[in-house]
Amino acid sequence: MPSRTPLIICFIASSTAAFIYVINKCLAKTQLVQHVPEEYLWLPHALTNILGYMIVLLPGYLTYKYVQKVNYLNYGGEGFCMRMIGICFGEEEFILNPQKERRPSILRYLKTGVMEQVSTIHEAVKPLSWLIGRWRSVNAEATYPTMAPFNYCEEISFETLGQPLLNYTSKTWHPLTHKPMHLESGFLRIKPGTNEIAFMVAHNFGLTSLEEGTVHSNEVIFKSKQITRMTFASDPAVLAIERCFKLKDNGNLEVSVSMETTKTPLTHHLKSELQKV
Incomplete structure (x- = not known):
């Protein structure tokens, strides 16, 4: 696992969030948003809300895909970045076995409990x-x-x-x-x-x-x-x-x-x- 991986993860998250934030601010200052007819005021508000959510969702999604690609949780060590990724996404999301049947954790635990009883x-x-x-x-x-x-x-x-x-x-x-x-x-x-x-x-x-x-x-x-x-x-x-x-x-x-x-x-x-x- 390259030592630069935590830096790449931080860069992906911070740069994506900053990019969306800049777009949101620029859009808020445009004439198109500032002079919207009253009956269409909901549109810029909706767009602003969507971009606000994207500041969290898009960096999270890109980080998720990168961590999954490099199998960071299996080979990432014990650093702060490693712990934060595990807390945010959960370790079981990154089991990289394509043959493994994927199911919600709660169902697996229920199945395990039933099998232990039987x-x-x-x-x-x-x-x-x-x-x-x-x-x-x-x-x-x-x-x-x-x-x-x-x-x-x-x-x-x-x-x-x-x-x-x-x-x-x-x-x-x-x-x-x-x-x-x-x-x-x-x-x-x-x-x-x-x-x-x-x-x-x-x-x-x-x-x-x-x-x-x-x-x-x-x-x-x-x-x-x-x-x-x-x-x-x-x-x-x-x-x-x-x-x-x-x-x-x-x-x-x-x-x-x-x-x-x-x-x-x-x-x-x-x-x-x-x-x-």
Whole structure:
């Protein structure tokens, strides 16, 4: 996120407001407005009121579109401008996932409440209950020896339907172009009465993985046991995956992934921090 972004936001808001203000003042001094027949006096008043509202609405709209375009709330830091944008517009207005179904927040909360009432957590998955919910990235970064580092946006969901497992989905998208990137879906199971877990995941680039591990308090660690891929998948082939989900002290979810391919030994690849939404 360029450091000049807050300055650009301030410039957009202030210059647009100043421009409309000047137009309003100039219009008020014209002969056309000052010598209007009495029966048409409502017209200049209406025009003045419209321009008055535009001093607020137009800068707000242009600022909104710019903040949305550059994904400022995900990568804008913690400055004053960041806090003001969040207060004025609300963070959820800037979720830049084109695949996400958009709905008013109140409906989402109602849906969540209904699902919590209907979907009782199975006794077997209670050690994993802290994972249940929808999580959205605060920051996310990918690094690997064969590619340039890049940031991405991510949303993860662990859902319970009352069965002895959790349904899992993950979707990522580019923070600027909003184009979908990596997609995953699968199931997380636990061996009843133990801390042994199995994670079965299908990836959108033609890969499936069976990962097994353990759950310890607020942390789960997996290592791949079996990986299969479609016959026409691109090289290099993925040979191993290790991943960790950890609930941090601040309530956020930290996800880290390491990967081994036919060209690169097991190396750190992905790290993200997500908030529950």
